[in-house]
Amino acid sequence: MxxxxxxxxxxxxxxxxxxxxxxxxxxxxxxxxxxxxxxxxxxxxxxxxxxxxxxxxxxxxxxxxxxxxxxxxxxxxxxxxxxxxxxxxxxxxxxxxxxxxxxxxxxxxxxxxxxxxxxxxxxxxxxxxxxxxxxxxxxxxxxxxxxxxxxxxxxxxxxxxxxxxxxxxxxxxxxxxFLPSSAGANAVGLLCIATLLIWLVWHMTKNWLLAACLELAAVVGGVIVFVVNSSIFEGALQNILGNLDLIEIFTGVLSNNLxxxxxxxxxxxxxxxxxxxxxxxxxxxxxx
Incomplete structure (x- = not known):
């Protein structure tokens, strides 16, 4: 190195x-x-x-x-x-x-x-x-x-x-x-993100069986959670994707002095x- x-x-x-x-x-x-x-x-x-x-x-x-x-x-x-x-x-x-x-x-x-x-x-x-x-x-x-x-x-x-x-x-x-806050829209958005990540897994491994199993697990798991308690998905996209706000971490020191x-x-x-x-x-x- x-x-x-x-x-x-x-x-x-x-x-x-x-x-x-x-x-x-x-x-x-x-x-x-x-x-x-x-x-x-x-x-x-x-x-x-x-x-x-x-x-x-x-x-x-x-x-x-x-x-x-x-x-x-x-x-x-x-x-x-x-x-x-x-x-x-x-x-x-x-x-x-x-x-x-x-x-x-x-x-x-x-x-x-x-x-x-x-x-x-x-x-x-x-x-x-x-x-x-x-x-x-x-x-x-x-x-x-x-x-x-x-x-x-x-x-x-x-x-x-x-x-x-x-x-x-x-x-x-x-x-x-601009992200929606409704449970249904957030559930669909999370499924799209999961599909994108699974596509990246397939792109790197070329293992279609692994990718298919992961996609099936994501869809079934998402449907079960949505049926049991759909309120979990409300605002989920903003809560998860908000962690990628890298500038907020940097400007936080200036505003909070911490x-x-x-x-x-x-x-x-x-x-x-x-x-x-x-x-x-x-x-x-x-x-x-």
Whole structure:
């Protein structure tokens, strides 16, 4: 894994993507820092990161688009598949290299609260908690972008797809407001989600018998629960899908001045799921 990590890290700086990514983020952070903290005198650096979070929707896809798509296009992925490094080491080596690139501007952000402190009052606890969550949010976005890059051999399509998915997640709270609250509609929606997950299982395993059994169990189980107590399904979609509101976790520190440990666990879980899905996609291509 260390060899893959070093190779990927060097490649980002040799191709200038690493420098451009870091400079791109720092320019926007610097602009918002001057506007909010220096010009208007706001004592919270967290306001800056809250505004810059949208920039990640553009920056992260540029960072992740070539992670697996370019390897697949140039057919150099076959070298990875036949290397002595296991699949986990390949995926984590690439992932940690991108996380390291993103960690550099996050580390530079640690200086800004101290500058605010030198000018007057500052809230270092809130600011540093916000920087931590900003870093974890970026790690989740990187895992999602890496997974999408593993689905295609076009870096451009990977970047566009990552931007689209991240944009939907950024607007997730607004999307949730359009969901129905009735029990019947929520039951149908949950069944559709279950069917989608089962399709992913079939796509990765190609075991139609397993997929059929899972689908049958989902339909029968859903019907039984709906007949016994349909009220369970009322608002179920919003309760379940609301956990994917990643921005709410990040902005919660700014509004409540408290660290949500469950939010950190949710970030780590989502990142872990997409790393696992990336491994499954690479494993499938290795044996195809």
């Amino acid at each position: 260390a060899a893959i990590y070093k190779r990927e890290l060097k490649s980002y700086f040799h191709s200038m993507i690493g420098y451009v990514f870091i400079a791109f983020l720092m320019v926007f952070i610097g602009i918002y820092f001057m506007a909010y903290n220096l010009n208007y005198g706001y004592p919270y650096f967290s306001y800056v990161l809250n505004s810059v979070a949208f920039i990640l929707l553009i920056a992260i896809p540029v960072l992740t688009m070539r992670s697996f798509a370019e390897e697949r296009k140039n057919r150099t992925d076959q070298l990875l598949f036949t290397s002595p490094v296991n699949l986990f080491g390949v995926v984590m080596g690439k992932y940690l290299a991108m996380v390291t690139i993103f960690a550099i501007p996050c580390a530079l952000c640690l200086i800004f609260p101290l500058i605010i402190k030198a000018q007057g009052s500052a809230y270092l606890k809130v600011d540093y908690l916000t920087i931590l969550l900003f870093f974890l949010l970026g790690c989740v976005y990187i895992a999602i972008g890496m997974f999408i890059s593993s689905l295609t051999e076009s870096a451009i399509l990977a970047a566009i797809g990552s931007f689209g998915v991240l944009l939907i997640l950024y607007l997730w709270s607004g999307v949730m407001s 660290l949500d440990v469950s939010g950190i666990i949710r970030y780590l879980t989502v990142a872990g799921v997409f790393i696992f899905l990336t491994m499954q996609m690479i494993q499938k291509r290795r044996w195809s």
